[in-house]
Amino acid sequence: MTEIYGTDKATFEDAKDKLLAKLNALITVMASGYDPKLSYACDHHDKVPIQLNGASIQFASCKIIEEGLGEGVTYQYQIAYSLRVHTAYQGQYFDANKTMRLMNSIDNYLHEERDLENDYDVWDIDDFALGQDFKESATKGGSMTITIRRFQEHIKP
């Protein structure tokens, strides 16, 4: 079954897949020689269980800016994904420094790997927050927002 109408414009899904691919690449990069290291990544927050230390991403919002007119209308999509870093289960010791370091690693890696190919790029990383209690996964950790940009043309009405 086709998941999205307009398969060549599955922008939100494609951006999410590209971000997840980068997190999985970071898991490989951090596999040895890093403490703490990222061990797990998934593409939604409602995941049972989430392996620690893990990261989950989920579409949060999208800002669309009209860029210009050609044969169609070109829009700049600024797609925000919520990224959560999970370092402990509820009720257990929360390591603030470990969580901070993991968020720092993810931030650095995504800045280095901004180009997500096929006209997608990491546009902004912000809204860092520590000490989060994630009910959906019964975990604790930190959160941040990753904004991915893509220019997308739609047919003129």
Next chain:
Amino acid sequence: MSIRNDILDSLCTNLEGIKQDNGYNTTVRKVERYPIPMDNPSELMPHIFVSEGQEEKINEDETNIGFRLSVALNLFMKGQSVSGLCSDIVGFIDDVKKMIYGPISLGDYCLAVNWIDSDQDVSEIQAMARAGIAIEIIYYAPKASF
């Protein structure tokens, strides 16, 4: 198959490992998931009765459900003197803490075991001490396992 039963059985097996030979203060003689009579022979003391409390669904995804299971550990021991029992029961409580923060492993489906609280009392007449320990077990089970 019952993941919840497996986890509780594993908890009992771990509690049975509380023995002075293993570096604990107390040597547990009996651990059961049902109430053990109070007139239990002295040779079966100290003992632990593991009782299950409320189970709360805490999260869910396409294939799995996460639960928080409240469990009470009822510790009983006999002694020669009230003063001795007062310190022995504290040692017994500490043994359970030591086991939980070992950390304890209750199988792949168990995600966390958390200490909640404890209380204790000593009976002068029966020369018996009791402690109640509340813990919570966070675990998950595949929907297909029910």
